[in-house]
Amino acid sequence: PEWAHGKWSNCFTTIFSLFPLISMQRKAILAAKPTVKEAISKVCTDLHPQSMVISDLGCSFGANTLLFVSDAITTIGENPNNTIGERPKEIQFFLNDLPGNDFNNIFQSLEQFEQSTTKNCTSRGLQPPPHYVVGLPGSFYTRLFPCNNVHLFHSSMSLMWLSQDPENLDGIMNEANIHIGLTTPPLVTKLYQNQFKKDFSRFLKMRCKEIVPGGRMVLTMLGRNSTDVFSAGGTTMAFELLSQGLQTLVAEDCVEKEKLDSFNLPLYCPSVDELKELVWQNELLDITDIRLFEINGNPNGGSDQSAEDAAAAPVIIHGAAAAEAAGKTISTSLRAVKEPLIASHFGESILDKLFAVFARYFTNCIESEVEKSPVPVITLSLQPKH
Template sequence: MNQGQGKTSYARNSGIQNAEQKRLKPMIEAAIADLSGSTSTSALLPTKMVVADLGCSSGPNAVALVSIAIDAIHIHCLQFLQPPPEVCVLLNDLPDNDFNTVVKSLVTLHQSNNEPIVATGIVPGSFYERLFTSGSLHLVCSSNSLHWLSKAPEDLTRNQIPAYDIDEHTRLERHPMVIEAYAQQFRKDFRSFLKFRAKELIPGGRMVVSLVGDFLDSGVIAPKFSHMWEFIAQILSVMVSEGVIDKAKLDSFYVPLYEPSDKELREIIQDEGSFSISEMRVHGPQSGVDSALMVPRRFVNTTRAVFEPIIVLHFGEVMDEFVRTLERRWSVEGTMQDDFTRSPRPRVAVSSRRHDLQVGQVQAKSSKWCKLKEA
């Protein structure tokens, strides 16, 4: 994401993402309520709680989800006349994230909510790896992040197969193989995410996540661009035809981004086995979004704020021309709306609960320990 507070920064062009965070409020509130019964039969929350946001990014959105969780904790304690628990808030993103603004946001959050916040911190690193100590987290939140892969699909990069070929016939012929390569990488990454979070959450701990998804098997007309990275590549292909960038550069460009369907997410969660799904929602990309944000100029800025770093890293300083190409496309009346209609980007939100250790598992571990002791 673009760093800082400038006019092309993520901090100033993330209103659409913030709308998705707000939609998670009921799920987070339900998760907090559920945690009051995760360790006892009473309605009391634990006396100490740790809340983490994975993929927090920067700007005002960095503390949005944890703020919702803190408000939910405060309301729950007032309702049941419970002293507020000690709460630790942890924010995570990749090491090159703009943590300067994140730290300022955390300071503001701490000062404005003396209770129940006790400690705050940042945890740099990939959420596809271990980040926290075992059994230390009560609630994990993540929004607008998990559709980003840990890396480009290995099957494509290893065999030097372009994700998007300018030749339409070749592109259509390879399309199923390319999409499957992206799907495989997502399955591998998301299983890792679930496995590590299961180790870090307490038994019965909750997780609320949302990501850009796909309307697969939903009856919606087949999209022109199955995934957002295809749309980005299509704009870049126009720049190739105009001689702005080299075709070989486009052929070696892979956006590590995959939007799964709710069906795919459900299957991966159930197959991995660490979590049970409490609730899953799918809603349209414009649901709950201020109409002022859904205009070409604002959406061009949002696209730039998200994709500029990865485009500039691969192609060099071509972003101004990328923006002009995108603006030309959407300057025709109704073109942007047509793109959204033909290639909808729904949001998939999932609330899940980490399985408690089953009796059989306890017995198996006890038996294994006894055997080791006897040996």
């Protein structure tokens, strides 16, 4: 399908520009860091792999995947109090994304990454094991590795993306919404849920074949903090504002209503209970940890918070000027990234207007109620049953 050949790849990045893209995802990686460290230590103590294989699924092309790689190398290099015993002698990293991903950008960053990792480790008296980084194009909803091959699977902010639009949605109206909105019919919500169940179950089934016995998975994704499907915090807010922007363009005859009604983002934010149930149904995995945290959604916020800071601090944007700046930041970052999804569905001519309207709505939304827009994120740590 077109999906698996990268049509959507830039769209993911673009939609996430609705939030402060890099910083939001970076905060998720920082917040999940203790869980990742724990999983790596366990793999090392339980299995003592000589050559350790680690894969980051949905790596994208930015610095975040290298942040994960660096954390993994440092964890193994640190070996605190010799807790992981004999360390792996080498590590191989497979960075996976859809074929349309800009892997070159990662590859071109590797030399500098190596220099800074070596410097960082040396300054702390650490001996990082030799490591090798490989790009792995392909959908994580398909098989990516031979059987019993991978010691640690990691994925951050990628698994909420569905493999396709919800099945059987064609012809069913989700009027004026682009996702699960307040006025979305229950049947459409059900189809979204069914697609997520199908995709996530398939993902687990594939990874269970590829992971070595005793290996681990740490999966972080956008989620919800209640059973209410319309409760994904900042995620819901951003999609609502984008769909309001599109409705305005329909009212001004810039967009055909049918075009808006037939546009659905292939994304689903699960709850903790939904994830638990899907893991139980899979029957081959134990949940070693599952936690929900909220990341603040400040578009002008810094990106270097600690895990603790990243997890909870609410955002308060004071005053009209700050609100306008936040709206502009969002709009600018939206414009800075190519927008193939919106352009290919609605045509390029609407882009200027849509982003301007979106920025205004975002600003108004913040101004009207000293906005708090935390984004719920779930980290799930899994281990194959013996």
